[in-house]
Amino acid sequence: MWSVNLVEMLKLNNLTKSFGSNLAVDGLSLEIRRGEIFGLLGPNGAGKSTTVHMAVGLLQPDQGTAELRGEGSPHDRRVRSLIGMAPQSLALYEDLSGEENLTFFGRLQGLSGSPLSQRVDWALSFVDLSDRRKDPVAAYSGGMKRRLNLAAAVIHRPSLLLLDEPTVGVDPQSRNSIFDKVLQLKDEGCTVVYTTHYMEEAQKLCDRVGIIDRGHLLALDTVDKLIAQHGGKSLVRAERAEGETQLETDQPLVELERLLQEGGLLRLSVERPNLESVFLNLTGRTLRD
Numbered sequence: 378m379w380s381v382n383l384v385e386m387l388k389l390n391n392l393t394k395s396f397g398s399n400l401a402v403d404g405l406s407l408e409i410r411r412g413e414i415f416g417l418l419g420p421n422g423a424g425k426s427t428t429v430h431m432a433v434g435l436l437q438p439d440q441g442t443a444e445l446r447g448e449g450s451p452h453d454r455r456v457r458s459l460i461g462m463a464p465q466s467l468a469l470y471e472d473l474s475g476e477e478n479l480t481f482f483g484r485l486q487g488l489s490g491s492p493l494s495q496r497v498d499w500a501l502s503f504v505d506l507s508d509r510r511k512d513p514v515a516a517y518s519g520g521m522k523r524r525l526n527l528a529a530a531v532i533h534r535p536s537l538l539l540l541d542e543p544t545v546g547v548d549p550q551s552r553n554s555i556f557d558k559v560l561q562l563k564d565e566g567c568t569v570v571y572t573t574h575y576m577e578e579a580q581k582l583c584d585r586v587g588i589i590d591r592g593h594l595l596a597l598d599t600v601d602k603l604i605a606q607h608g609g610k611s612l613v614r615a616e617r618a619e620g621e622t623q624l625e626t627d628q629p630l631v632e633l634e635r636l637l638q639e640g641g642l643l644r645l646s647v648e649r650p651n652l653e654s655v656f657l658n659l660t661g662r663t664l665r666d
């Protein structure tokens with residue numbers, strides 16, 4: 378007798394991967410819940426892409442397992458077909474048009490005939506590229522390429538989508554368009570794993586966030602809980618004719634009230650901790666390159 382936990386969608390259990398003597402992912406365990414947008418954050422080289430590649434069955438772990446709950450391992454072709462992935466390094470053929478790229482990726486997913494052409498039309502319109510469908514990808518802007526990369530990942534209507542830094546090198550317009558698409562996919566029931574270095578993105582989009590460094594999971598929770606636990610204090614700044622004073626506090630409202638009562642203020646501001654404070658508190662400020 379066995380039962381499936383319907384809340385869990387993807388379970389990563391003790392995933393471990395080394396490249397030579399470099400331990401890239403070190404016993405990483407976490408569960409992605411059905412229907413959520415899960416943010417995987419970490420500095421350069423933290424092991425995010427390696428984790429994503431093991432989660433979708435592209436890379437064999439040295440130890441541990443990835444499992445799509447109720448379905449099995451992503452190494453199984455049938456299970457793999459339930460998953461979509463937009464890789465960090467764009468996986469597009471520059472000499473082919475957007476339409477030809479999507480037709481190719483759709484065929485790889487087993488689509489053909491009119492269901493294939495319907496999905497290609499849908500995917501092009503989903504990422505606002507219908508009018509550029511015949512142009513070679515080489516002529517696309519960075520934002521258009523990222524949007525096509527996303528379209529290729531969802532051509533087969535996956536239930537689980539992994540986006541590895543889907544907004545690198547794109548302008549604010551394309552970035553916002555990509556956010557909207559991710560939220561739309563979530564509304565349609567798709568579960569999303571999203572890696573990024575942009576904290577505002579994770580704060581805006583993600584239901585839960587996991588922060589990893591050196592292949593270890595350092596913290597995992599909702600953004601609000603991570604900020605409460607690891608964000609540190611608020612910074613209150615008060616400017617008077619004689620100069621500026623700054624103070625760190627857990628109770629910014631109390632301090633604001635006190636300063637207002639004291640009077641004589643030219644300017645008053647409060648900086649609350651955010652996800653970036655959490656990230657830097659957990660992973661440190663040392664450069665990683």
Ligand SMILES: Nc1ncnc2c1ncn2[C@@H]1O[C@H](COP(=O)(O)OP(=O)(O)OP(=O)(O)O)[C@@H](O)[C@H]1O
Binds near residue numbers: 400420421424427
């Ligand atoms: N194919 C590979 N061969 C050798 N080393 C690799 C390979 N892929 C990753 N690594 C190493 O494994 C570690 C983790 O890399 P990974 O790409 O997973 O990190 P990341 O968190 O995705 O980083 P970034 O934010 O820069 O994308 C790094 O030290 C990287 O140099």
Ligand SMILES: [Mg+2]
Binds near residue numbers: 426465541
């Ligand atoms: Mg990466």
